[in-house]
Amino acid sequence: MSHRERIAACQEALASEGADAAVLFPSVDMGYLSGFTDEPMERHLLLFVTPDEEPVFVAPAMYESQILGGSVVDDVRVWDDGDDPLALVREVADERDLHGGSLLVDDRMWARFSQDLRAVLPDASFGLASDVLAPLRIRKDENELDALRAAGEVADRAVMAVRRLGDEAVGFTETELAQEIEAQLAEFGGDGVSFEVIVGSGPNGAQPHHRHGDREIQAGDPVVLDFGTRVDGYPSDQTRTVVLAGDPPDGFDEVHDVVREAHNAAVDAVEPGVTAAAIDAAAREVIEEAGYGEQFVHRTGHGVGLEVHEPPYIVAGNDRELEPGMVFSVEPGVYLEGEFGVRIEDLVVVTETSHERLNDSPRDWEPL
Numbered sequence: 343m344s345h346r347e348r349i350a351a352c353q354e355a356l357a358s359e360g361a362d363a364a365v366l367f368p369s370v371d372m373g374y375l376s377g378f379t380d381e382p383m384e385r386h387l388l389l390f391v392t393p394d395e396e397p398v399f400v401a402p403a404m405y406e407s408q409i410l411g412g413s414v415v416d417d418v419r420v421w422d423d424g425d426d427p428l429a430l431v432r433e434v435a436d437e438r439d440l441h442g443g444s445l446l447v448d449d450r451m452w453a454r455f456s457q458d459l460r461a462v463l464p465d466a467s468f469g470l471a472s473d474v475l476a477p478l479r480i481r482k483d484e485n486e487l488d489a490l491r492a493a494g495e496v497a498d499r500a501v502m503a504v505r506r507l508g509d510e511a512v513g514f515t516e517t518e519l520a521q522e523i524e525a526q527l528a529e530f531g532g533d534g535v536s537f538e539v540i541v542g543s544g545p546n547g548a549q550p551h552h553r554h555g556d557r558e559i560q561a562g563d564p565v566v567l568d569f570g571t572r573v574d575g576y577p578s579d580q581t582r583t584v585v586l587a588g589d590p591p592d593g594f595d596e597v598h599d600v601v602r603e604a605h606n607a608a609v610d611a612v613e614p615g616v617t618a619a620a621i622d623a624a625a626r627e628v629i630e631e632a633g634y635g636e637q638f639v640h641r642t643g644h645g646v647g648l649e650v651h652e653p654p655y656i657v658a659g660n661d662r663e664l665e666p667g668m669v670f671s672v673e674p675g676v677y678l679e680g681e682f683g684v685r686i687e688d689l690v691v692v693t694e695t696s697h698e699r700l701n702d703s704p705r706d707w708e709p710l
Contacts, residue, residue: 367387371450376415396415401418432462440463446473489575492573517554547682563585564584564590582705583684602705622660625638641655
C-alpha cells in the first residue's frame with residue numbers, strides 16, 4: 343500500500359473503533375503512515391490523524407521542509423523555539439473537536455508528551471494507537487515482503503561468510519566475531535544491524551539473550567549466532583548454532599538434532615487458519631518429548647516488520663489465526679546452563695495456501 347492508502351485505512355479503522363484521532367510521536371507508526379519520522383527528541387513533533395479530515399503535523403520549524411519533502415502530509419503547522427507548541431495542539435484540537443473525544447496515542451510516546459496532551463485535553467479519553475495500527479501492519483504487502491526477503495538473503499550470505507572462517511575464528515572474542523558479522527552484513531548490502539548482534543559461545547550460549555563479550559571462542563565451542571540487518575527499513579532476524587572448528591561437547595549433537603526437528607515441525611505447521619499457539623505447540627511438543635521441555639524457556643517466535651518484535655506472537659495461549667502476509671520468526675531453543683545452548687531461527691511468511699521461508703542458509707552445525 344502507498345502511504346496515502348495506509349492513512350485511508352487508518353482513518354477507516356478509527357471510524358470503526360469510534361475513535362476521534364490517532365496522535366503519533368516519532369516512531370515506526372508515524373513513518374508507516376506518513377513516510378516521515380525521526381528520532382524522538384525533547385521538542386513536540388506530533389501527527390494527528392482523524393477519521394474525516396486530512397492529517398496534520400505539529401512540528402518544530404526546523405523540520406518543515408523535511409516533512410513536506412519526505413511525507414504525504416501537506417498540512418504542517420510549525421512552531422519556533424521560544425513559542426509554546428501546545429498552542430498549536432489546542433488549535434488542532436479546536437478544529438477537529440477533540441476536547442471531549444477519544445484519542446489513541448502512539449504506544450512509544452514519551453510520558454512528557456502524553457501528559458501535555460492530557461493537560462490540553464482534560465476531558466478526552468485516551469487509548470493506544472496500536473488498537474488501529476497493529477491490525478494494519480500485521481499483514482505485509484509485496485513491497486514489504488520483497489524488502490524482508492532481501493534482508494534475509496543478506497543475513498544468509500553473512501552467516502556463511504562467518505562460518506567459512508573455520509579455524510581462523512578460534513581465539514576471536516565474541517565481540518570480535520560480532521564485529522566481523524557487522525562487517526559482512528555491510529559487505530553484502532545491509533543497512534546496519536536490526537538489533538545488537540548475539541554471539542554466545544560455549545556456556546554463554548545457554549543465556550538466550552547474551553549479547554557478546556570478552557570470552558574467546560575455542561575449538562569445539564557451540565556458538566549461537568543471532569543477528570540481522572535492514573533493507574529499505576525492514577529487518578532480517580536469523581539464528582544458527584554452529585561449531586566453527588573442532589569437536590563439540592558430548593550431547594550437543596543430540597540437542598541440536600532435537601531443536602532442528604522442532605524448528606522444522608513448527609515451520610511445516612504454518613498455513614492460513616492455524617493459530618499462533620498451534621505453531622508454538624508444534625515446536626514445544628518435539629522438545630518436550632525429547633526430555634528438554636524445561637530447557638525451552640521462551641516463546642517460539644514473534645512477528646517481524648518495521649519492528650523486530652511485533653505481532654503476531656507465536657506463543658501458547660495466542661489464538662490469533664494466521665493470515666497471508668503475516669511474517670514471524672520460528673526459533674525454538676534448548677539451553678543447558680553452564681554447558682551450551684542451541685537455537686535455530688528463520689523468518690517465515692504465511693502464503694495463500696502454505697508458507698515461505700525467508701532464510702535459506704544451512705541449519706546444520708558442522709564446521710565447513
